[in-house]
Amino acid sequence: MDQEQAQNRISELRQQLNEMAQAYYESDQPIAEDHIYDGLYHELVGLEEAYPDLVTSDSITQKVGGQVAAGFTKIIHDSPMLSLGNAFNLEDLQSFEGRIKKLIDEPIEYMCELKIDGLAVSVKYENGQFVQGATRGDGKVGEDITANLKMVESIPAKLNEPLTMEVRGECYMPKSSFVRLNEEREESGQAVFANPRNAAAGSLRQLDSAVVGERQLSTFMYAVANQGDLDVASQEQGLNALDELGLATNHERKVCQSIDEVWEYVQHFQDERPNLAYEIDGIVIKVNNFEDQEAIGYTVKAPRWAIAYKFPAEEAET
Numbered sequence: 001m002d003q004e005q006a007q008n009r010i011s012e013l014r015q016q017l018n019e020m021a022q023a024y025y026e027s028d029q030p031i032a033e034d035h036i037y038d039g040l041y042h043e044l045v046g047l048e049e050a051y052p053d054l055v056t057s058d059s060i061t062q063k064v065g066g067q068v069a070a071g072f073t074k075i076i077h078d079s080p081m082l083s084l085g086n087a088f089n090l091e092d093l094q095s096f097e098g099r100i101k102k103l104i105d106e107p108i109e110y111m112c113e114l115k116i117d118g119l120a121v122s123v124k125y126e127n128g129q130f131v132q133g134a135t136r137g138d139g140k141v142g143e144d145i146t147a148n149l150k151m152v153e154s155i156p157a158k159l160n161e162p163l164t165m166e167v168r169g170e171c172y173m174p175k176s177s178f179v180r181l182n183e184e185r186e187e188s189g190q191a192v193f194a195n196p197r198n199a200a201a202g203s204l205r206q207l208d209s210a211v212v213g214e215r216q217l218s219t220f221m222y223a224v225a226n227q228g229d230l231d232v233a234s235q236e237q238g239l240n241a242l243d244e245l246g247l248a249t250n251h252e253r254k255v256c257q258s259i260d261e262v263w264e265y266v267q268h269f270q271d272e273r274p275n276l277a278y279e280i281d282g283i284v285i286k287v288n289n290f291e292d293q294e295a296i297g298y299t300v301k302a303p304r305w306a307i308a309y310k311f312p313a314e315e316a317e318t
């Protein structure tokens, strides 16, 4: 089923369910057996989960007891969760370095990290206790998914130090969990997820956090939003500090001394991609030294000191 077919079926189901609900709640004349209503409702929930972009706040699945559920409360991020400029070839990476060299005199060191194909999340700790989890949303305002992120094993309820800080990363579904989940959905007649990213997004949007616990989601944390109690001078030190605190970071990272070395890393992981336990859609390259990052600064919507190299789209499997 493609997105258009899903949209058509979702509209059909919403129409039918709204009519049944109206008849039941307002005229007390149920027009369908409960099990028919439940079956259609279950199909709609499954489709909305598989196609999270098609969920609308007025959908009957977002209502609890006839009222539109608030869903998730909104969280205004202390600092914007930024996006990244893109690079598609070596020339783009060399231009990225050229722009930086206009601002920084000394030699530049890069940190290369895998670009995880999941859902960006913010995780807040107070005195070492996990207190709030949120989606990126539009970068400024996200959704409070604290209850759901508590069900993700790789997010510790308590840090190894009583620190107060906000950490950002990617929540993802491993390839193996994605295959198993779709097999289960296929068997139970539910719509399957198109890819692990949609499966992770659909799972994290669940109002019932117990469902999240069944989905084997995981995380790789990659940034400290406000240094808070952390005393680190580079991305490399920052990631090592997150490891020591008990947070999950991706260990395929590499400090590179030149764009040529970055390019070798990019080519290596473009080949390695099928062998990874999780989906990646590129490589994030950052200036490693935090003082250099500050000197280089930001454009309106993205850091100047980082760029995302995007892998070419994979040929469809024949």
Ligand SMILES: NC(=O)c1cnc(N)c2cc(Br)sc12
Residues within 6 Å of the ligand: 082, 083, 084, 113, 114, 115, 116, 117, 118, 120, 170, 222, 284
């Ligand atoms: N390691 C990283 O910085 C990283 C990994 N995976 C991602 N999807 C993203 C997105 C941004 Br924005 S940064 C980043």
